[in-house]
Amino acid sequence: xxxxxxxxxxxxxxxxxxxxxxxxxxxxxxxxxxxxxxxxxxxxxxxxxxxxxxxxxxxxxxxxxxxxxxxxxxxxxxxxxxxxxxxxxxxxxxxxxxxxxxxxxxxxxxxx
Amino acid sequence: xxxxxxxxxxxxxxxxxxxxxxxxxxxxxxxxxxxxxxxxxxxxxxxxxxxxxxxxxxxxxxxxxxxxxxxxxxxxxxxxxxxxxxxxxxxxxxxxxxxxxxxxxxxxxxxxxx
Numbered sequence: 001x002x003x004x005x006x007x008x009x010x011x012x013x014x015x016x017x018x019x020x021x022x023x024x025x026x027x028x029x030x031x032x033x034x035x036x037x038x039x040x041x042x043x044x045x046x047x048x049x050x051x052x053x054x055x056x057x058x059x060x061x062x063x064x065x066x067x068x069x070x071x072x073x074x075x076x077x078x079x080x081x082x083x084x085x086x087x088x089x090x091x092x093x094x095x096x097x098x099x100x101x102x103x104x105x106x107x108x109x110x111x112x
Numbered sequence: 113x114x115x116x117x118x119x120x121x122x123x124x125x126x127x128x129x130x131x132x133x134x135x136x137x138x139x140x141x142x143x144x145x146x147x148x149x150x151x152x153x154x155x156x157x158x159x160x161x162x163x164x165x166x167x168x169x170x171x172x173x174x175x176x177x178x179x180x181x182x183x184x185x186x187x188x189x190x191x192x193x194x195x196x197x198x199x200x201x202x203x204x205x206x207x208x209x210x211x212x213x214x215x216x217x218x219x220x221x222x223x224x225x226x
Contacts, residue, residue, distance in 0.1 A: 033213050033214075035216075040197070040219075040221075041218070041219075042114070042199065042216050042217060042219055043154070043199065043201075043216045044216075045213040045214070045215065056212075059215065090153060090154070099159065100144060100158075101144070101146075101154075101156060101214065103153035103154050105153050106153055
């Protein structure tokens, strides 16, 4: 079944650690996105990609980086985690053109 | 710029109707609507691409007034399963095609009581 997967589902990590949040989709979508969402709040776009080797920063300033080496894979990396990075990170994908987004289940990150 | 949603929260009894509004200060290319239940990912409901377009499925429909840069989501004869937070997401006219990612409103919390 076509879907979008995020791992890990939950992550508790110490300050200063480097972490990578994984996102993979099996739908062949060209466009992928990373959003940050605090509980009960709106979604903020932090990164997006049109396709392989294409990445852009979103509206929300972020200390994270992304890569898009394969169509199906769009990992997000934090070089040095801080408590202010504690949040939920949602990955999404969509087909080319204006189409609805399919979201992954998210990674809930806690930095202690 | 972030679209403005209203109301912030709605409490309804099962079977009642609700309207959620979304407005933008910039010219819009499209409006998306999503529902998110607690602890879950947002789920796509519908997209409106043209001014004046109306869409719907089951008892949930939406309209898009391009001139006013507004969209409204209509929930008719609400069911318990409609509870959740509803987000509108907008694409600016200059970006068309969704290349730059959606900008989401703050959400409307909908509670349906039996």
